[in-house]
Amino acid sequence: MTNGNPKKKKNHERRILICQGTGCISSKSNEIRKKFETEIVKAGIHEKVEVTFTGCHGFCAQGPLVFIKPEETLYCKVKVEDVEKIVESHIKKNEPVEDLFYEDPKTGKKIEKHNEIDFYAKQKRMILENCGHINPEDINEYLHIGGYSGLKKAFSMKPEEVIEAIKESGLRGRGGAGFPTGLKWGFCRNAPGKEKYVICNADEGDPGAFMDRSILEADPHSVLEGMIIGGYAIGASNGIIYVRSEYPLAVHRFRKTVEDAKELNFLGKNVLDSGFDFDVMIQEGAGAFVCGEETALMASIEGERGIPKPRPPFPATSGLWGKPTNINNVKSWAAAAWIFKNGVEEFKKVGVKTSTGTAVFSLTGKVKNSGLIEVPMGTTLREIIFGIGGGILDDKKFKAVQTGGPSGGCLPASKLDLGVDFETLQAEGSIMGSGGMVVADENTCMVDLARYFLAFTQKESCGKCTPCREGTLRALEILERITRGEADLSDLDDLEELCHVIKDTSLCALGQTAPNPILSTLKHFRHEYEEHITDLRCSARVCTELYTFVIDEEKCIKCGLCARICPVEAIMGSKETSFRIDCRLCTHCQMCYNRCPKDAIEKVSGKC
Amino acid sequence: MTSTEPHRLWDILKRYDSNPDALIQILNEIQKDEGYLPHITLKLLSSELDVPLSKIYGVLTFYEHFKLVKPGKIIITICMGTACFVKGSPALNTTVKNMLGIESGETTSDQLFTFERVACLGCCALAPVVQINGEIHGQMTPNKLQKLLTKIRKEEEKGEEK
Numbered sequence: 001m002t003n004g005n006p007k008k009k010k011n012h013e014r015r016i017l018i019c020q021g022t023g024c025i026s027s028k029s030n031e032i033r034k035k036f037e038t039e040i041v042k043a044g045i046h047e048k049v050e051v052t053f054t055g056c057h058g059f060c061a062q063g064p065l066v067f068i069k070p071e072e073t074l075y076c077k078v079k080v081e082d083v084e085k086i087v088e089s090h091i092k093k094n095e096p097v098e099d100l101f102y103e104d105p106k107t108g109k110k111i112e113k114h115n116e117i118d119f120y121a122k123q124k125r126m127i128l129e130n131c132g133h134i135n136p137e138d139i140n141e142y143l144h145i146g147g148y149s150g151l152k153k154a155f156s157m158k159p160e161e162v163i164e165a166i167k168e169s170g171l172r173g174r175g176g177a178g179f180p181t182g183l184k185w186g187f188c189r190n191a192p193g194k195e196k197y198v199i200c201n202a203d204e205g206d207p208g209a210f211m212d213r214s215i216l217e218a219d220p221h222s223v224l225e226g227m228i229i230g231g232y233a234i235g236a237s238n239g240i241i242y243v244r245s246e247y248p249l250a251v252h253r254f255r256k257t258v259e260d261a262k263e264l265n266f267l268g269k270n271v272l273d274s275g276f277d278f279d280v281m282i283q284e285g286a287g288a289f290v291c292g293e294e295t296a297l298m299a300s301i302e303g304e305r306g307i308p309k310p311r312p313p314f315p316a317t318s319g320l321w322g323k324p325t326n327i328n329n330v331k332s333w334a335a336a337a338w339i340f341k342n343g344v345e346e347f348k349k350v351g352v353k354t355s356t357g358t359a360v361f362s363l364t365g366k367v368k369n370s371g372l373i374e375v376p377m378g379t380t381l382r383e384i385i386f387g388i389g390g391g392i393l394d395d396k397k398f399k400a401v402q403t404g405g406p407s408g409g410c411l412p413a414s415k416l417d418l419g420v421d422f423e424t425l426q427a428e429g430s431i432m433g434s435g436g437m438v439v440a441d442e443n444t445c446m447v448d449l450a451r452y453f454l455a456f457t458q459k460e461s462c463g464k465c466t467p468c469r470e471g472t473l474r475a476l477e478i479l480e481r482i483t484r485g486e487a488d489l490s491d492l493d494d495l496e497e498l499c500h501v502i503k504d505t506s507l508c509a510l511g512q513t514a515p516n517p518i519l520s521t522l523k524h525f526r527h528e529y530e531e532h533i534t535d536l537r538c539s540a541r542v543c544t545e546l547y548t549f550v551i552d553e554e555k556c557i558k559c560g561l562c563a564r565i566c567p568v569e570a571i572m573g574s575k576e577t578s579f580r581i582d583c584r585l586c587t588h589c590q591m592c593y594n595r596c597p598k599d600a601i602e603k604v605s606g607k608c
Numbered sequence: 609m610t611s612t613e614p615h616r617l618w619d620i621l622k623r624y625d626s627n628p629d630a631l632i633q634i635l636n637e638i639q640k641d642e643g644y645l646p647h648i649t650l651k652l653l654s655s656e657l658d659v660p661l662s663k664i665y666g667v668l669t670f671y672e673h674f675k676l677v678k679p680g681k682i683i684i685t686i687c688m689g690t691a692c693f694v695k696g697s698p699a700l701n702t703t704v705k706n707m708l709g710i711e712s713g714e715t716t717s718d719q720l721f722t723f724e725r726v727a728c729l730g731c732c733a734l735a736p737v738v739q740i741n742g743e744i745h746g747q748m749t750p751n752k753l754q755k756l757l758t759k760i761r762k763e764e765e766k767g768e769e770k
Contacts, residue, residue: 022729022730022731022744023746025744026731026734026737026743026744026745026746060732060733060734061733063733063734205728207688207689207690207691207693207727207728208689208690208691208728208732209730210728210730210731245673246726246728246730283632284632284636285632285671286632286635286671286672286674287672287673287726287727288670288672300632301629302629303628303629303630303631303667304667306670306671307670362732364690364691364732364733364735365690365691365694365735366695370691370733370735402690405690436690438691438694438732440694444694449693449694452690452693453690456688456727460727462670567703567706567707567754587705589699589703589750590696590699590702590750591703591751591754594749594750594751595751
């Protein structure tokens with residue numbers, strides 16, 4: 001047992017870091033790494049140049065990413081064929097390869113250094129500071145950048161003082177609800193009972209969100225460090241991390257993290273001679289969204305159906321197996337580690353008064369730079385979407401931004417200057433949520449988006465309480481009727497009333513927040529609902545019953561490609577005469593629309 | 609892990625001390641091993657853990673992840689996450705339905721393809737995303753997907769001929 005001491009650091013002149021987050025791996029970054037390794041050995045410079053990998057760098061839209069240190073050069077969209085060029089020119093001759101730099105979409109300028117790119121320059125990375133800069137599977141790298149120093153600091157304090165420090169920092173739960181973390185820890189510490197549990201909630205079920213996964217893949221030790229600090233403060237010797245089974249890489253990396261931490265006595269008996277014992281178990285989920293709710297999550301750990309329980313009793317007094325339990329989100333644990341490493345004051349400096357620190361978002365949808373971002377609380381939506389995100393894809397018109405996933409709401413362009421923090425978003429009918437942020441443009445139908453979210457929550461409703469089980473189903477039926485053009489205007493009033501009943505009477509947060517996507521779109525985009533009902537049109541041309549595909553005869557060159565590729569033979573005609581789409585047979589697969597060489601196929605709103 | 613190879617179930621049970629609290633973990637492991645949860649294994653599990661079979665079914669049917677039917681050789685999973693949804697995953701759904709003639713959750717009669725949908729794979733920056741036997745294919749279009757599936761089918765047919 002080496003008691004927390006890392007191995008001696010090797011001093012390489014240069015380091016080549018290849019992003020191996022799930023995003024970059026899917027674009028073959030594994031092969032790129034292998035190629036770098038062979039090329040460096042072939043060139044005989046492997047003593048001087050280290051080839052390693054990192055977790056998600058955040059800029060997934062530009063992946064696979066290759067990062068060269070110490071110059072801080074970022075290469076984007078690298079292919080296996082580019083590796084030789086980078087080694088020959090940059091590594092051997094110090095001449096960076098300009099072709100592979102990031103190109104600013106506004107100016108067309110090539111940018112070499114990663115911190116000069118708007119996407120990174122406008123962020124403030126605290127929780128994500130190590131993501132993309134260290135090898136997540138090497139505990140020594142974490143230790144060399146000051147990892148586990150927060151834990152040592154916490155061990156020099158009394159548990160009560162640790163809780164006071166977290167209270168002082170103003171940290172609020174990053175899972176969505178924003179409950180003050182210090183208070184929560186205090187409740188659990190003061191609850192009677194010897195055996196207590198701390199749980200890390202990594203059941204990131206929100207569609208459109210990948211913050212927790214990226215952190216677990218890129219900087220898992222920070223999460224573990226936070227859990228150990230929490231365990232010490234609360235007096236819990238058992239930690240459990242509940243991870244989605246859809247995240248195999250995160251599970252794999254966290255398993256390695258726990259093993260390595262055990263070896264250096266950050267886990268186990270008498271951690272770092274503090275007299276405190278702590279161990280962590282990894283539990284894989286099985287694909288139920290409701291298990292993100294704390295009481296359902298605990299039922300799932302106990303091997304039961306993941307059905308929420310009424311509170312009180314709160315988990316702090318009677319949680320897992322009836323014992324006092326404290327649950328926090330991945331980002332909350334990582335933030336706790338950050339606070340002890342860098343100090344309470346540093347944390348408080350960032351953000352706004354009621355919401356300190358930063359917010360991590362996965363910025364996706366119709367935005368140019370999608371990826372993982374971190375900004376101070378209070379940053380405006382405009383700065384996030386247009387500053388960091390670079391604006392809307394294909395320079396289309398911004399329509400709405402959706403935060404908080406299926407529990408959140410949609411905000412229109414008029415709300416772009418709002419700052420993101422817990423209170424502001426809630427006041428507008430959305431929520432901060434866990435950090436999903438999806439941008440919608442003029443081609444997104446807001447009625448369909450509300451239907452999409454409700455279909456999700458309806459399916460994921462556990463079925464225990466009637467308002468959620470039956471209410472969401474009835475609301476979904478109304479929404480489906482609207483998207484098919486079979487509703488009337490009184491349906492909107494019924495829908496609104498139903499939403500309020502579900503919100504007021506459901507047992508857990510899943511039901512209580514499920515109507516948010518409908519209520520917020522009804523509030524800000526009511527005209528779209530009315531258009532579907534009275535004009536039988538979907539102007540975004542998304543609701544398949546309310547638009548058709550039509551061939552523009554002037555543009556059509558009668559090549560017949562569309563008729564050949566149509567999988568349902570809905571396109572009739574001949575090269576001699578003309579082609580026509582039978583909207584009754586069309587399944588809206590868009591195959592013809594995407595393949596037409598002359599863009600002669602158009603979407604026309606209106607019923608078939 | 610059919611009735612002929614119960615020793616693999618014992619291995620899994622041993623790892624979890626035959627603890628009924630670890631039911632979900634055990635089911636996860638069986639499915640990793642076998643691709644689905646065969647009835648015969650569940651019966652065996654019920655007697656080994658001393659948990660009623662009805663309870664085991666009650667738990668496993670609650671979770672989306674568990675399968676009771678043997679999946680096809682190639683599992684096509686379409687991500688229905690928000691980012692994928694706004695970037696066109698519904699059209700990918702239609703493409704698979706048109707090509708294979710099956711709905712989500714079903715397997716083709718030749719046992720080659722199983723079609724599934726997932727709430728989110730967390731690769732939102734690559735949306736829309738399709739996962740084929742664990743491998744992620746980003747920025748999908750109906751045409752790219754059609755080509756990919758045709759290619760897979762051809763390769764499979766070739767493999768069979770050999």
